[in-house]
Amino acid sequence: MAAAERDVFAYPYDQHDFDNGLRLIIAHFFEHMMFHGTPEVPPERYEDGLQETGASSNAYTDDDRTVYHTTITKEDFERILAMEADRFRNLEYPLEAFQTEALAVLGEYNKDSAEPVNKLMEVLRDTAFDRHTYKHTTMGFLRDIEAMPRMYDYSRTFFDRFYRPEYTTLVVVGDVDPGQVRAQVERHWGGWQRGSYVCRVPAEPQQEGARHAHIPWETHTLPYLMVAHRSTAYSDAATDCAVLDLISYLGFSENSPLYERLVIEEQTVDLLWASNADHVDPYLFTVLARVKEDSDVPAVQQAILETLAGFAGQPVEAGRLEDVKSHLRYRFALGLNHSEAIASTLAHYVSLRRTPETVNRLYRLYETVTPEDVMRAARTFFTESGRTIVTLAEASK
Amino acid sequence: MNVIARPDSSPLVTIRLVWRTGAVQDPPGKGGAAWMTAMMLASGGSRELSFKQILDLFFPMGVSVACQIDKEMIAFSAEVHRDHFMPFYDVFRGMLLDPGWREDDFERLIDDAVNFLEVGLRGQNDEELAKEVLYQEIFSGHPYRRHNAGSVESLRRLCIGDLRQFYSEQFTGESLTVGIAGGFPPGFDKLLLSDFRTLPQRVAPTQAVPPVRDLAENELILVEKPARGVAISLGFPISVRRGHPDFPALMLAASALGQHRMSSGRLFTRMRQLRGLNYGDYAYLEYFPGGMFTLEPAQNMARQCEIFQLWIRPVEREQAHFALRLALHELERLVLDGLSTEEFERTRSFLSKYVNLLLRTKVDELGYAIDSAYYGIPPYPEYVRAGMSALTLESVNAAIRRHLRSDRLAIVMVGEGLAELREDILANRPSPMTYNSPKPDEILEEDMLVQRREIPMRVACAKLLPASEVFALEP
Numbered sequence: 009m010a011a012a013e014r015d016v017f018a019y020p021y022d023q024h025d026f027d028n029g030l031r032l033i034i035a036h037f038f039e040h041m042m043f044h045g046t047p048e049v050p051p052e053r054y055e056d057g058l059q060e061t062g063a064s065s066n067a068y069t070d071d072d073r074t075v076y077h078t079t080i081t082k083e084d085f086e087r088i089l090a091m092e093a094d095r096f097r098n099l100e101y102p103l104e105a106f107q108t109e110a111l112a113v114l115g116e117y118n119k120d121s122a123e124p125v126n127k128l129m130e131v132l133r134d135t136a137f138d139r140h141t142y143k144h145t146t147m148g149f150l151r152d153i154e155a156m157p158r159m160y161d162y163s164r165t166f167f168d169r170f171y172r173p174e175y176t177t178l179v180v181v182g183d184v185d186p187g188q189v190r191a192q193v194e195r196h197w198g199g200w201q202r203g204s205y206v207c208r209v210p211a212e213p214q215q216e217g218a219r220h221a222h223i224p225w226e227t228h229t230l231p232y233l234m235v236a237h238r239s240t241a242y243s244d245a246a247t248d249c250a251v252l253d254l255i256s257y258l259g260f261s262e263n264s265p266l267y268e269r270l271v272i273e274e275q276t277v278d279l280l281w282a283s284n285a286d287h288v289d290p291y292l293f294t295v296l297a298r299v300k301e302d303s304d305v306p307a308v309q310q311a312i313l314e315t316l317a318g319f320a321g322q323p324v325e326a327g328r329l330e331d332v333k334s335h336l337r338y339r340f341a342l343g344l345n346h347s348e349a350i351a352s353t354l355a356h357y358v359s360l361r362r363t364p365e366t367v368n369r370l371y372r373l374y375e376t377v378t379p380e381d382v383m384r385a386a387r388t389f390f391t392e393s394g395r396t397i398v399t400l401a402e403a404s405k
Numbered sequence: 406m407n408v409i410a411r412p413d414s415s416p417l418v419t420i421r422l423v424w425r426t427g428a429v430q431d432p433p434g435k436g437g438a439a440w441m442t443a444m445m446l447a448s449g450g451s452r453e454l455s456f457k458q459i460l461d462l463f464f465p466m467g468v469s470v471a472c473q474i475d476k477e478m479i480a481f482s483a484e485v486h487r488d489h490f491m492p493f494y495d496v497f498r499g500m501l502l503d504p505g506w507r508e509d510d511f512e513r514l515i516d517d518a519v520n521f522l523e524v525g526l527r528g529q530n531d532e533e534l535a536k537e538v539l540y541q542e543i544f545s546g547h548p549y550r551r552h553n554a555g556s557v558e559s560l561r562r563l564c565i566g567d568l569r570q571f572y573s574e575q576f577t578g579e580s581l582t583v584g585i586a587g588g589f590p591p592g593f594d595k596l597l598l599s600d601f602r603t604l605p606q607r608v609a610p611t612q613a614v615p616p617v618r619d620l621a622e623n624e625l626i627l628v629e630k631p632a633r634g635v636a637i638s639l640g641f642p643i644s645v646r647r648g649h650p651d652f653p654a655l656m657l658a659a660s661a662l663g664q665h666r667m668s669s670g671r672l673f674t675r676m677r678q679l680r681g682l683n684y685g686d687y688a689y690l691e692y693f694p695g696g697m698f699t700l701e702p703a704q705n706m707a708r709q710c711e712i713f714q715l716w717i718r719p720v721e722r723e724q725a726h727f728a729l730r731l732a733l734h735e736l737e738r739l740v741l742d743g744l745s746t747e748e749f750e751r752t753r754s755f756l757s758k759y760v761n762l763l764l765r766t767k768v769d770e771l772g773y774a775i776d777s778a779y780y781g782i783p784p785y786p787e788y789v790r791a792g793m794s795a796l797t798l799e800s801v802n803a804a805i806r807r808h809l810r811s812d813r814l815a816i817v818m819v820g821e822g823l824a825e826l827r828e829d830i831l832a833n834r835p836s837p838m839t840y841n842s843p844k845p846d847e848i849l850e851e852d853m854l855v856q857r858r859e860i861p862m863r864v865a866c867a868k869l870l871p872a873s874e875v876f877a878l879e880p
């Protein structure tokens with residue numbers, strides 16, 4: 009196999025303004041617009057460039073980042089690097105292309121809409137958050153997507169504010185000479201000017217009581233249950249975030265006692281996971297269960313809440329904690345099995361701390377977590393006042 | 406039994422075992438036997454260790470065993486850090502050579518398979534549902550007619566005895582290829598050989614796979630269910646597969662028409678980019694399940710029979726008729742006019758280089774090597790590069806005319822309000838297109854043609870069925 013390289017542009021902040029009651033959910037939409045060309049390289053020529061180099065190229069937007077990723081053979085690296093530098097600085101698109109692309113985003117929403125977990129996430133965030141942009145998914149609410157064709161002017165402001173070097177990190181992985189890559193980056197990106205915009209995402213006030221929502225679902229489904237608690241921001245220095253990561257595995261992974269009981273023995277649940285997804289600002293610790301019978305949902309909810317309370321009540325067995333640490337360490341290493349995977353992993357972390365060194369700090373932090381840390385974090389975060397529960401069930405039942 | 410060993414100094418070890426058997430060997434009335442047998446091996450425990458004990462042993466290693474069941478191949482694979490390789494292998498060997506066949510695992514995995522069909526596919530993934538119904542329709546009456554997981558009816562009828570019988574008949578040493586790569590211990594490949602020699606060393610009884618009957622006319626299957634959009638898949642049987650002299654030419658043609666999840670193809674450009682009809686539109690020469698979840702094709706789904714197909718991602722219900730007409734229009738343009746010199750050169754350059762990116766991991770390398778052996782072709786990147794370099798524009802356009810067409814298609818649409826759409830298609834009603842922004846004259850003129858494009862369809866060939874009937878009964 010020829011050495012693959014990948015350039016990833018991590019763009020650390022998704023940003024949204026509030027205007028006339030509509031949220032300008034633009035970061036993800038804007039990712040689409042980035043494929044619409046520049047005066048120098050119109051969209052057809054950009055496509056031709058990718059084609060001629062055999063590039064595998066795509067992009068995604070998450071809550072705190074937009075990542076553009078391209079994998080190419082190394083002889084074509086500089087050509088792609090120059091094309092990327094051009095579009096990050098000189099993007100131009102007409103109103104008509106913007107309005108047409110808004111329909112493709114609607115198409116994306118439509119194709120995702122058959123999957124209940126997407127709706128669960130949308131309603132969970134809307135219920136759990138009041139002020140922060142985490143209130144909506146990166147895709148956004150349907151009413152906001154339908155309003156997108158009117159946001160052309162704001163899209164230009166957005167580009168001017170955020171597609172700037174202070175918000176961008178370039179990751180290159182593969183069989184390359186770092187000195188040569190630095191010189192190439194300097195050549196094509198060196199003249200890029202910093203901007204002046206400072207992004208201030210509204211802080212989320214403290215949650216003052218448990219919240220609930222239910223989603224009646226039109227097509228055949230098993231019932232879903234999502235139990236979330238306000239969590240903490242990503243940190244490679246303070247232990248709380250690392251501890252909550254470990255609890256998500258201790259409590260709800262395939263080798264957890266709850267999984268053994270609900271999935272393997274009682275067989276009342278066929279899907280169980282928990283996540284303390286890394287975020288720049290405090291987000292949610294979420295447990296999801298898919299239950300086989302509607303009548304079992306209350307008992308499963310009770311079992312999840314008891315599991316969370318159990319961490320606050322008694323220390324976990326040290327051996328189990330070590331197993332989770334080992335799992336995370338080896339799973340991480342196993343995930344780094346090709347250039348794209350390495351670049352993708354780094355893009356995640358550099359968007360949080362802008363240095364790959366944060367990975368080492370985080371994994372060192374995992375090693376220091378004790379059973380007492382687990383108890384303390386569980387008492388702090390798994391409170392009723394910070395809880396949001398969302399259920400989804402077939403409407404006709 | 407074949408062994409493909411690719412030792413190197415990597416700290417990771419990759420193992421991939423592929424049996425040349427699959428859903429096509431399900432006995433009559435026992436659809437899902439192959440699927441369930443493989444699932445019992447991968448997620449049901451060995452005789453020595455329960456599933457829970459295996460999960461506990463694998464967990465600190467960060468390891469899981471992946472299992473993939475297709476018509477003619479069943480693959481198990483895992484990637485392990487060399488720190489754990491031998492303890493992992495001890496467990497893995499037991500899972501595959503000495504399965505536990507426990508009743509409670511069986512019940513759990515039957516539930517999973519039924520929910521996969523009823524909830525996952527029928528309920529929650531309209532695009533994959535359209536693709537799988539397309540296969541079921543085209544392969545009606547053929548050994549490929551069933552979904553790989555069988556039907557809800559046949560799954561509920563299976564018992565452990567059926568799976569034990571499938572295992573003992575089909576999981577033979579003769580039908581096994583073992584791939585091992587990375588930093589495995591010296592001599593491990595010999596241990597592997599001796600362990601798996603304990604399988605019966607005979608050729609498994611096989612049901613022959615005849616060529617599929619071709620379609621005589623257009624067929625339409627409309628699957629009704631509540632949905633925001635209409636998912637569309639359409640296609641026809643094709644005799645060209647890897648190793649066929651026209652495979653590289655059609656690979657190039659399919660890529661130019663709609664390379665999977667890339668924005669370069671004609672369908673993507675004309676349907677999404679210029680008209681905003683949906684999220685994407687692609688063309689395929691080989692089975693490609695789960696396209697919404699992955700950018701690259703899976704390996705070890707080698708098949709004797711393939712179809713050529715278009716995947717039109719969900720469109721608004723009001724634009725479904727127009728979108729279908731436009732997809733057929735593009736297909737027809739390709740067949741009648743062929744590719745341009747620029748398209749040909751660009752796509753050839755793309756595929757010659759892109760093929761290098763497909764073999765990124767050891768799992769991929771082993772998978773492609775096993776598939777190349779199945780098709781009797783050189784290593785895949787060499788095969789594609791050599792094939793591309795031998796092509797000319799004329800040879801590609803001639804292959805397109807020989808094998809592709811825009812009539813005698815099976816068309817599957819999944820969505821809401823399809824009874825009316827059926828009437829619209831049968832009556833060939835115009836489907837005018839409106840936009841939220843001004844469009845160039847070229848597009849508007851083409852729309853005038855497309856909106857009246859006839860799709861010949863006999864009433865008897867246009868079926869409408871509720872989603873609840875799909876994969877319910879053994880076909």
